[in-house]
Amino acid sequence: MRALLLIDIQNDFLPGGALAVPEGDAIIPLVNSIQGNYDLVVATQDWHPADHKSFASQHSGQNLFDVIELNGLEQVLWPDHCVQGTAGAEFSAELEHHRIEAIFRKGTDPAIDSYSGFYDNGHLKSTGMADYLRGKGITEVHLTGLAADYCVYFSAKDALKEGFKVYYLEDAVRAISPEGYEKAKADLLHHGAQIIQSHQIQ
Ligand code: VGL
Numbered sequence: 001m002r003a004l005l006l007i008d009i010q011n012d013f014l015p016g017g018a019l020a021v022p023e024g025d026a027i028i029p030l031v032n033s034i035q036g037n038y039d040l041v042v043a044t045q046d047w048h049p050a051d052h053k054s055f056a057s058q059h060s061g062q063n064l065f066d067v068i069e070l071n072g073l074e075q076v077l078w079p080d081h082c083v084q085g086t087a088g089a090e091f092s093a094e095l096e097h098h099r100i101e102a103i104f105r106k107g108t109d110p111a112i113d114s115y116s117g118f119y120d121n122g123h124l125k126s127t128g129m130a131d132y133l134r135g136k137g138i139t140e141v142h143l144t145g146l147a148a149d150y151c152v153y154f155s156a157k158d159a160l161k162e163g164f165k166v167y168y169l170e171d172a173v174r175a176i177s178p179e180g181y182e183k184a185k186a187d188l189l190h191h192g193a194q195i196i197q198s199h200q201i202q
């Protein structure tokens, strides 16, 4: 059984959003067109409190995209984004959502960021997604969404660690930075993920 994961396809990561991923909107028609090929469709949602420590606004004297140390972990300081209950945190209105069986929210603890849909960045707490997928008989996960070099990448890494067969759908992701994207793909390939195009899915 295989699942399609829709990672953070939220307004703040789309053009015009607070942390817009270049061409992020280009993936949506593709993501919609492939959902019917899967046994299960699951989404993740970045869902931060307004005082989240990943926001540059919470650190006086720091600039956007500075990298600091936060409780022993490297932390990029992002613009305020995906604040719980705001329009920016909503899924894109263009995204087909009637097939989504479960939504895993992440980044809710103000003290720690959570790029992966499975665990926070310190691997301290699980969202329950791995057990949920296993409970549904899923052995293979296909990843789509935003951003290819952050939340899709870290979700794919954790999916590999959890023992799933992992497919990263190259045409159904977009990255924040081209360098980060190349590094992410090389690392995933090295750890056993497959990188494919969505038309290769039957
Ligand atoms: C993401 C940065 C901060 C993502 C989320 O969804 O890739 N990136 N929060």
Ligand code: ZN
Binding pocket: 046, 048, 054, 081, 082, 107
């Ligand atoms: Zn975030």
